[in-house]
Amino acid sequence: MRFIPVIPFLLLTVLSLCEARANTRSRTDPLPVARPVPGNSLGEELRGLAPSFSDLIGKFVPGAEEIFSMSINVLAGTPARVVSYYVNEVCGIASHWKIPKPNNTPREADLHWELYSENSMVSAPLRDPLPFIESNDFNPDLNITILVTGWESLVSDKLGEDVIDSMRKAYRQRATENFIVFDAGRFVNSLYSWATLDVLWIGEVLGNSLIRLSKKVNNPRIHLIGHSVGSTIVGVAGRRYHGSTGEYISRITGLDPAMPCLDPSISLKKGDAAFVDVIHTNSGVLGKREPIGDADFYPNGPVALPPGCLDVVCAHFRAVSYYVESVQPGSEDNFPAVRCGSIDDYNTRKCSGKRIPMGYSTPAYARGTYYLETNSKSPYGQNSV
Numbered sequence: 001m002r003f004i005p006v007i008p009f010l011l012l013t014v015l016s017l018c019e020a021r022a023n024t025r026s027r028t029d030p031l032p033v034a035r036p037v038p039g040n041s042l043g044e045e046l047r048g049l050a051p052s053f054s055d056l057i058g059k060f061v062p063g064a065e066e067i068f069s070m071s072i073n074v075l076a077g078t079p080a081r082v083v084s085y086y087v088n089e090v091c092g093i094a095s096h097w098k099i100p101k102p103n104n105t106p107r108e109a110d111l112h113w114e115l116y117s118e119n120s121m122v123s124a125p126l127r128d129p130l131p132f133i134e135s136n137d138f139n140p141d142l143n144i145t146i147l148v149t150g151w152e153s154l155v156s157d158k159l160g161e162d163v164i165d166s167m168r169k170a171y172r173q174r175a176t177e178n179f180i181v182f183d184a185g186r187f188v189n190s191l192y193s194w195a196t197l198d199v200l201w202i203g204e205v206l207g208n209s210l211i212r213l214s215k216k217v218n219n220p221r222i223h224l225i226g227h228s229v230g231s232t233i234v235g236v237a238g239r240r241y242h243g244s245t246g247e248y249i250s251r252i253t254g255l256d257p258a259m260p261c262l263d264p265s266i267s268l269k270k271g272d273a274a275f276v277d278v279i280h281t282n283s284g285v286l287g288k289r290e291p292i293g294d295a296d297f298y299p300n301g302p303v304a305l306p307p308g309c310l311d312v313v314c315a316h317f318r319a320v321s322y323y324v325e326s327v328q329p330g331s332e333d334n335f336p337a338v339r340c341g342s343i344d345d346y347n348t349r350k351c352s353g354k355r356i357p358m359g360y361s362t363p364a365y366a367r368g369t370y371y372l373e374t375n376s377k378s379p380y381g382q383n384s385v
């Protein structure tokens with residue numbers, strides 16, 4: 001059992017050799033609406049070259065712990081296409097072997113969310129928003145923004161904190177919203193749990209709680225923001241809310257919604273809120289490539305690695321960095337994007353419509369796919385001053 005993590009490294013060596021020739025396409029590809037994710041065809045080719053991952057691993061049934069450590073080791077510095085192939089294999093194995101759940105499977109009582117204000121933080125059970133409403137830190141006259149994180153802790157605790165912290169600081173500069181965080185990353189800490197965790201169940205707990213919350217406060221505008229697998233959770237919550245109240249959550253923003261290991265039928269999509277906007281930064285690897293919202297933004301096109309990123313983890317988190325920048329007062333127009341049918345049309349300047357801002361102040365009338373370019377480091381918006 002203990003030597004299983006060696007296998008992915010052997011396989012990776014073979015895969016890395018094949019990576020270079022597969023790498024050239026992504027930047028100029030037009031955006032396909034329905035096409036197999038890139039990486040699958042590479043996987044098919046590679047199956048002929050190396051004994052398949054499943055064959056190798058078939059001799060030992062890996063436990064949740066092994067899959068967890070493999071996930072961490074393989075993700076951090078590896079090229080995009082290799083990770084894409086690898087995670088699909090891991091997900092296949094996890095669902096195929098019906099590996100028993102680890103002991104830390106969350107129970108409803110374990111799920112908590114936090115309301116952040118100027119100097120304090122109030123924690124409440126996810127199923128019960130009353131402690132927020134009763135606290136002095138909740139302002140019933142303000143709108144509500146709720147961030148649901150993804151799998152930050154898979155890579156490092158530090159990254160998870162950065163996502164929550166940078167969002168919280170940006171929203172605090174505005175001071176126009178009640179800002180709440182549900183750190184789902186604590187419960188979704190491996191690719192294994194992506195495949196097996198009941199994301200549907202967590203989303204429904206959240207959805208039911210939002211119904212309770214909205215009954216207690218006067219017509220708030222609720223904006224849900226989900227990163228990675230958090231996008232799936234907020235999509236489920238929005239659907240639940242609508243199914244039960246007939247009303248829509250005002251807005252859902254998906255930040256590089258997660259692709260692998262998740263049942264596509266439950267993922268975030270338009271119709272889950274009155275307005276669904278999506279920022280794609282790791283297209284076709286850890287994030288979805290196809291448009292799923294009312295408005296889908298493709299900074300630099302449907303690329304696996306945005307400028308300034310050398311690995312998929314950086315790419316998957318870049319959507320958060322762009323969004324955070326756009327929340328900062330004075331930076332809401334940093335990312336002007338133009339509606340366009342494909343990245344080729346964008347590059348050859350065939351699309352000349354009015355530009356709209358990506359991020360915090362994206363207008364709810366936006367529809368379709370939008371393109372823009374970004375800088376490789378902060379400030380990322382090319383319209384920043």
Ligand SMILES: *[C@@H]1O[C@H](CO)[C@@H](O)[C@H](O)[C@H]1NC(C)=O
Nearest residue numbers: 141142143176177220221250
């Ligand atoms: C709440 O959101 C609505 C819709 O975006 C907006 O018009 C309103 O000004 C917001 N309220 C506050 C207090 O910011």
